[in-house]
Amino acid sequence: MSDCIFCKIVSGDMGTSFLHEDEFCVAFDDINPKADTHVLIVCKKHIPSIADMVEGDEKIVGHMINCAKDIAAKKGLAGYKLQFNVGEAGGQEIFHLHLHLLSNSG
Ligand code: AMP
Numbered sequence: 602m603s604d605c606i607f608c609k610i611v612s613g614d615m616g617t618s619f620l621h622e623d624e625f626c627v628a629f630d631d632i633n634p635k636a637d638t639h640v641l642i643v644c645k646k647h648i649p650s651i652a653d654m655v656e657g658d659e660k661i662v663g664h665m666i667n668c669a670k671d672i673a674a675k676k677g678l679a680g681y682k683l684q685f686n687v688g689e690a691g692g693q694e695i696f697h698l699h700l701h702l703l704s705n706s707g
Pocket residue numbers: 606630631632633634641685686692693694695696
């Protein structure tokens with residue numbers, strides 16, 4: 602989607618430095634971190650939110666969680682939170698599915 606900031610980041614148009622990239626997702630540091638470590642894992646497919654998942658998307662979402670786990674391990678985090686904000690009322694600001702990896706124990 603041409604007007605989606607995360608689609609632009611995923612495509613490389615924004616020159617964002619990725620901590621991780623594979624077939625299904627990318628990961629990069631949040632621009633406005635809410636913890637010492639705040640990484641966003643963003644799927645390449647434009648799924649607006651968890652509420653818009655269709656059959657088959659669970660493979661992508663499961664993969665994103667696995668990536669978050671691997672990034673946390675690489676960073677040596679002792680503990681962390683994984684968070685999906687869903688819908689405006691759930692605190693979601695960007696309607697392109699992403700997983701927050703948050704930790705103050707790095
Ligand atoms: P959410 O509220 O779940 O939609 O989270 C969106 C997150 O994206 C927020 O934590 C923002 O700080 C972050 N964000 C917005 N624009 C950028 C950007 N260009 N690069 C990195 N993170 C961003």
